[in-house]
Amino acid sequence: xxxxxxxxxxxxxxxxxxxxxxxxxxxxxxxxxxxxxxxxxxxxxxxxxxxxxxxxxxxxxxxxxxxxxxxxxxxxxxxxxxxxxxxxxxxxxxxxxxxxxxxxxxxxxxxxx
Amino acid sequence: xxxxxxxxxxxxxxxxxxxxxxxxxxxxxxxxxxxxxxxxxxxxxxxxxxxxxxxxxxxxxxxxxxxxxxxxxxxxxxxxxxxxxxxxxxxxxxxxxxxxxxxxxxxxxxxxxxxx
Numbered sequence: 001x002x003x004x005x006x007x008x009x010x011x012x013x014x015x016x017x018x019x020x021x022x023x024x025x026x027x028x029x030x031x032x033x034x035x036x037x038x039x040x041x042x043x044x045x046x047x048x049x050x051x052x053x054x055x056x057x058x059x060x061x062x063x064x065x066x067x068x069x070x071x072x073x074x075x076x077x078x079x080x081x082x083x084x085x086x087x088x089x090x091x092x093x094x095x096x097x098x099x100x101x102x103x104x105x106x107x108x109x110x111x112x113x
Numbered sequence: 114x115x116x117x118x119x120x121x122x123x124x125x126x127x128x129x130x131x132x133x134x135x136x137x138x139x140x141x142x143x144x145x146x147x148x149x150x151x152x153x154x155x156x157x158x159x160x161x162x163x164x165x166x167x168x169x170x171x172x173x174x175x176x177x178x179x180x181x182x183x184x185x186x187x188x189x190x191x192x193x194x195x196x197x198x199x200x201x202x203x204x205x206x207x208x209x210x211x212x213x214x215x216x217x218x219x220x221x222x223x224x225x226x227x228x229x
Contacts, residue, residue: 008153036220043117043204043220044156088155100146100169101218103155 003027006089006104015113019076023089023104026070030102031094033065035074038086038106047087048074052094079111115139117221119205125227126195133191134224138207145188146206146218147180149173156204162188195228202226 006023013019021035032051036044048063050056050072056063062075072091076083086108090101118137126132138145143164148156159178161169164185174180177195182188192199202225206218 004155006155034217041223041225043222046217046219049217090155099216100158100161100171101148101156103157105153106155 001026002105003102004089004091004104006107008105008107010108010110012110012112013079015079015081015111017079017111019079019083019109019111021074021076021087021089021107021109023072024070025072025091025102027091027093027102028067028070029093030091032092033063033072034090034101035061035063036088036090036103037083038088040085044088081111081113084110117205117207117219119203119221119224121224122222123225123227125229127229128197129194131191131193132195132226133189134203134226136188136190136205136207136221138186138188138205139209139219142207142209142219143185144208144210144216144218145182146208147188147190148204148206148220150202150204150223151200159190192226195226197228200226200228 004025035048038044053067060077064073086106088106089104092099120135145162147159150156162182177193180190202223204223206220208216208218
C-alpha cells in the first residue's frame, strides 16, 4: 500500500464549477502538506502549503488538512480552463524542516468552457 | 529567469549508453533534490544534497545512478548502462531553509529521458 493515495481521475468539470481534490495518507509522521499543479510536460508548481491541521485560503484555492482522518483536500472555486492540469498532493514529516516529499499519483483535471 | 533550470530538456538514448543530466538551482538555494516521475505517477524521491554533501539516497537509486554537487551549486545525475525502465522524467528541485514556508521545494522543468 502506498503511503499517499490519490484518485487519478480523470476529472472533467464545466467552467465555473467548484472542484474538490483529495488525498489520504497512512504515515502519521507527516506534518507538512502541499499541493502542486503540473501542466503537461512541465515541472510541478507549488500552489498551497499547510503545516499540520487546519484550512488555508489563497484566492480561488482552499487547502484543508484533517490529521485525525489522515485526509487532505484542495478546493478550487470558479474553475477556469487554465486550471486544467494534473494536481499532485505532497507531504513530508515534521521534526526537521528539510526532507524528501512523498507525492500522490496526481489527479488529472480538465475544465471545459 | 531565476528559476531552477535543467539541461537537456529531452534525451533519447540507446539501451546500454550512459547519460548525464544537469540541474542549476535557484541562486543561493543550498538544498537540492532529484526526483523521478514516470507516466501517470507522482514524482519519487531519488536523492538530496545540502551544499555539496549528499545526505540521503533512495533505494531507487541503484548502483548505476550517481549524483554529484561538487561545489554546492549545480548538480549532475548520471545513469550508466541505461535500461528501458529508466525512461522517465527526471526532476530537480531546490530550496532554502529559513523561509516562512519551511524548505519549500521549487521544481525545474525536468529532463525527459527515453531509452530505446
